[in-house]
Amino acid sequence: MNSNPSFEDRWQRAATVARQGMEEAYADLPLGFHTRVIAHWQAAPVEPWEDLLAVFGGRALWIGLAACLAAGAFALADWYDTGISRPELEQNVTMEAWVPTW
Amino acid sequence: MQDAFDVTVCVQRVKTGDLSAANALIDHLNPLVRRIVRNHLPRRGSEEDLMQEVFVKLLQKLEGYQERAGIPFDHWVSRLTVRTCLDALRAERARPEWRWADLGEGQEQWLEFLMNQAAPAPEASSSDALAVVTQLLSHLSPPDRLVLTLLDLEERSTLEISQLTGWTRPMVKMRAMRARRKLRQIAQQVMKSEFEKPS
Numbered sequence: 001m002n003s004n005p006s007f008e009d010r011w012q013r014a015a016t017v018a019r020q021g022m023e024e025a026y027a028d029l030p031l032g033f034h035t036r037v038i039a040h041w042q043a044a045p046v047e048p049w050e051d052l053l054a055v056f057g058g059r060a061l062w063i064g065l066a067a068c069l070a071a072g073a074f075a076l077a078d079w080y081d082t083g084i085s086r087p088e089l090e091q092n093v094t095m096e097a098w099v100p101t102w
Numbered sequence: 103m104q105d106a107f108d109v110t111v112c113v114q115r116v117k118t119g120d121l122s123a124a125n126a127l128i129d130h131l132n133p134l135v136r137r138i139v140r141n142h143l144p145r146r147g148s149e150e151d152l153m154q155e156v157f158v159k160l161l162q163k164l165e166g167y168q169e170r171a172g173i174p175f176d177h178w179v180s181r182l183t184v185r186t187c188l189d190a191l192r193a194e195r196a197r198p199e200w201r202w203a204d205l206g207e208g209q210e211q212w213l214e215f216l217m218n219q220a221a222p223a224p225e226a227s228s229s230d231a232l233a234v235v236t237q238l239l240s241h242l243s244p245p246d247r248l249v250l251t252l253l254d255l256e257e258r259s260t261l262e263i264s265q266l267t268g269w270t271r272p273m274v275k276m277r278a279m280r281a282r283r284k285l286r287q288i289a290q291q292v293m294k295s296e297f298e299k300p301s
Contacts, residue, residue: 007286010216013223015254018235021228022141022255029132030150034125037154041124041161 109175116164128157134176135183141251142187144194145240156186177265184248184266191244202292209234217286217293241288246281253278 005013107130115123132153139152160182167178205213208226212234215221224230235255239247252258252266253274260274269277 005219007216008282011282011285012254014212014216014231014235017228017231019228019232019255019257021230021232027136029128029153033150033154034128037128037157037161038121038124040154040158044162 110169113164113167113175116161124161131157131160131179134179138180138183139187141256142184142191142248144190146194147190152187152190155190156183159186181266181268184252188244188248188267191247194244205234205292206230209237213289213292217289238285238288242281242284246277246284249274249277250281250285 107126109127109130112123112127112130116127135153135156136149139149139156143149143152160179163182167175169175202210202213208224208230211221211224211226212231215224216234239250242250248267249263249269252263253260258266260271263269263274264271267274
């Protein structure tokens, strides 16, 4: 048996004893509580888009940010490729080809 | 014999705007909501105010609630309550310093026990243990506090916590492990303050 319990073991012991001190939460609701709740509910019913925003808001932000970064990376890669891979000769030839011969 | 409360019927009646059904639903959910709110109440928060916020949200979102097989209504309510509490904890910015001098004798014994391997298990009351445990938890970040309260005080499984919070089970385990490490650091800080003289 381990005679020197770790912090984790001692924490669990303290939590076990603490649980015994937790009150049972079965008090009655105060007078007027129901009225206040129902008044707030009826004063501001939730809009469906608020629910959607709550569910997808955080995720949409991250997805949007990732999409922006990906688009930026593609644009940069494309610009870099264009700069190094286009042969200068090809441009000259193309330009010459456009010179009218008449 | 008293008839059992039929949640499904009551929810349907609330959706049609029946106010007496809304009152009955609030009464029925009171113990469940109160227990969660009490365990996750911000330091300066009022239990009644937070419960009111939970019930208002619950009634507002009830229209969108759809019963799914195997998922009781209580789970939906617990999840909504836990999320509301987490928001309230996040809104609480200031966490006042906690020093050795603030502790009572029984609380000192529990903190000593936590930090000193040679210290015997205290005979101090469970309310002292609860005070120390609650104080330590209140110095964690809101998600860390939430996960340890659910896991160690409410004895919920990682699966339940995952369902309540929307975090994955490995994330719950990882967060709990880190949170306990942070608890140890916080307790060490408080112990250190025993030897510091106020300037």
